Structures are given as structure tokens and as C-alpha cells.
Amino acid sequence: MKHVYTGKTKDVYELEDGNYLLKFKDDVTGENGVFDPGANTVGLTMEGAGQAGLRLTKYFFEILKEKGIPTHYIDANVEEATMTVQPATVFGKGLEVICRYRAVGSFLRRYGMYAEEGQPLDAFVEVTLKDDERQDPPISEDALDMLGILSHDEYKELKDITQQIAATVKEELAKKEIDLYDIKFEFGRAKDGQVILIDEISGGNMRAYKQGEYIEPLKLEKLMMEK
């Protein structure tokens, strides 16, 4: 297999059959030694973080598979912290798709004139560009279409499956009495043009609260994987 990409938290290898192998690293994003899933820099290394992220990712991707929601997932080996996925191309130079159930974070920073902290939001979907230099700006359906990043039809598909996936995660968390406030995903186009979920679904992708208290990504992974 051929090493093709070194990411902040994953390395990517191309397999001989045309699929890809993602190697989850113990590096987590953050600043000044503090774990922050929203940060654009690698902040620190936490032993077992790669395996923990993969364990939760595997758990969710297998539920999505059962539900027939399209993802890039093929299989995973938690011991080796690797996941095999089908190839997909990202939209433009990469998008983040956020689904919100509560007004927190950047939503509140932008729309605080109209929303109160923690106010329920009805599975609100928004898209931001992955662009560190420009602080991941939000972008509208019209702009995505005009700039050739995503067609109107693809946007509808993206929004629809984002809400389906977020609802699935929310439901799973609720079984442990954990509230999902928001979650971010990445999508790509599969070989056949279908919009599929890529990357991972781990603690670092979401804000989760239990009895009003924020749950750190690694703690969330532990709580979710407990029998």
C-alpha cells in the first residue's frame, strides 16, 4: 500500500484494490496543549485517542450501513487503528456540514442577536468552507452552486442525509441520556456520483452534554462504548 496523505489526525494510504486505508493517529487538534475539536492545529498527542475515535466511528458507520445511509465505510480494525474506505472526492477543496440542535458556538457568535445560548434549533443545517486562512466561512446554497462546488440537487441530497445521520447519532446518544447539541460532517462524491459521508464520526465531531455539562470527546467515546 502507498502512503498518499498526512493529515492532522489521520494518515491515508492507497490500497491495491483501489480502496483507501485511514490510519487514526493519537494526535488531536487543539491549541496550547488543550484538546479543541474545532481547532485547525494539532495541539497534543493523547495515547489511545486514535483507537477511541475509530471505535466510535466504527459503531456509528455500522449503524448507518444497516440503515442504508451511504458512507465511505468498508470496515475497521480497532486494534491497528485503521479503517478501510471506498474512494471519494471532496466538494471543492472540502466542506464542513454542521447540523445543530442547540444554539451554541459559532451559530451564537453570528446570530446572538436573534438566539439565546442553548436555545433548541430544529436540526438546522449549515455549510462552511474548509479554509483555515479565512476562518472556515459559512456559505449559502446559492454560492455553493455559483462557485461550482455543489449543485442545487446535490445540496438538497447533502442536507437530507445530514439530518438523517445527525438524527441517528442523536438517538444513540439519547440512549445514554446524553444530549447532542451539534455535529459536523464531511461529505464526498463516490465514483458513481452519489453524495456519501466520509471522514469519521467521533467525539471530536460533536458537542455533547449530559445533565447540562459538556462531555469531552474522549469521555464521550468511553461513555458510548460502555455496556
Added chain:
Amino acid sequence: MKHVYTGKTKDVYELEDGNYLLKFKDDVTGENGVFDPGANTVGLTMEGAGQAGLRLTKYFFEILKEKGIPTHYIDANVEEATMTVQPATVFGKGLEVICRYRAVGSFLRRYGMYAEEGQPLDAFVEVTLKDDERQDPPISEDALDMLGILSHDEYKELKDITQQIAATVKEELAKKEIDLYDIKFEFGRAKDGQVILIDEISGGNMRAYKQGEYIEPLKLEKLMMEK
């Protein structure tokens, strides 16, 4: 008549018949003594700025009236720098609606990864919240609807008349060989619920270029009003 509001560049009076009188002031927005139509602070006073802005506003609003595009305009007295308008309520706490023909300004600051400076854009419409504290954040159709600011139907109406008005201004400027790069509007709901153009259309609302050179608002008003 009763003084009801003091704005950055206009004072507002309520008339006895229920309509309103806008008094255009010579104060213009800017920073450090430099005229900047996009600024949120009053930077300086320029003699004749109020009349010049009103003259161009009158010119455009009367063309829109002929075309049957709904605005708050009733009539204007350039000598006294006053405009009579019908009442309207703004959406939420006020929106700015921008129509873009070229990639410049905040569009380029946000989407510079996908657009080159000055690249043509196809009458692209975007909405921002009037919120000085949060730097007038952009907002999507879905968020406007969810936050109760504008329904999906109103958004469609708003977008449609924005493009009609921008096209009218663009056409008028083109007669003087001036290129419209972008223009911002404000809208409100009339008593009957109709979406109507409010505020003004003057040099301060738009970026205009002649032979690749930016034209200052007061110069634009002069060029447009020349026979």
C-alpha cells in the same frame, strides 16, 4: 410632524397622514475622516452629501415606480433634502441584501479560495444581518426562516425583486459607461405584507467602476445626474 428616529445619515419624522419623512443629512459614514459607505460609524460631514444622495435616490425610485417594482417611495424634495415614504417594518432588526456582479469586498474575503478578484458573478444575492457588534454576519435562507426573520416565500420574493432592482441600476449606470460591481439594499414589509424596497439608492449603496477605476459615491452621483 414628530421626530421619531435619528440615524447615522438620516433623521426620521412621522407625518400626520401616517407616512414618514426622511431628512437626508450631510453626515456620511466612514472612519478616520475617510468616506466609507460600508462603515458603521459616521466619519465626517460633507456639504451637499445629503442632497446628492437624495437626488440619485429619487432618480432610481422613480424609475422603479414606473416599472411597478414595489418601494416605500412617495415623493422627494431635493431642495430640502427630504423624502416622503410609506411606513414599513424591517425584517427582524434589519437586514442588508447584497447583489453582486463582480467578486470584490467581503465576498472575496470569504470565498477567495474559489474566486478571483473582479471575477463576474451572476447577480448573486446574499443577506447579512444588520448587527454592528457581530460585524454584520451573512445568513442563509434556512436560518432566516428558522429564526423567524423571513419566511421561505418572502425570501424568494426578496431575492427576485433584489435582482430586478439591481438590474435596473446596472442598466442606468451602463448608459454612462459605468460598471456596477455590487449594490446593497434594505427591505421592509408594507402594511399589506408586501416586501418593498426601503431606505435609499445612492452612491453609498454600491461599488461602481469606470474603465477599471473605482468611483467615489459623490462623484458617481455627479456623473449620473449630468445631462
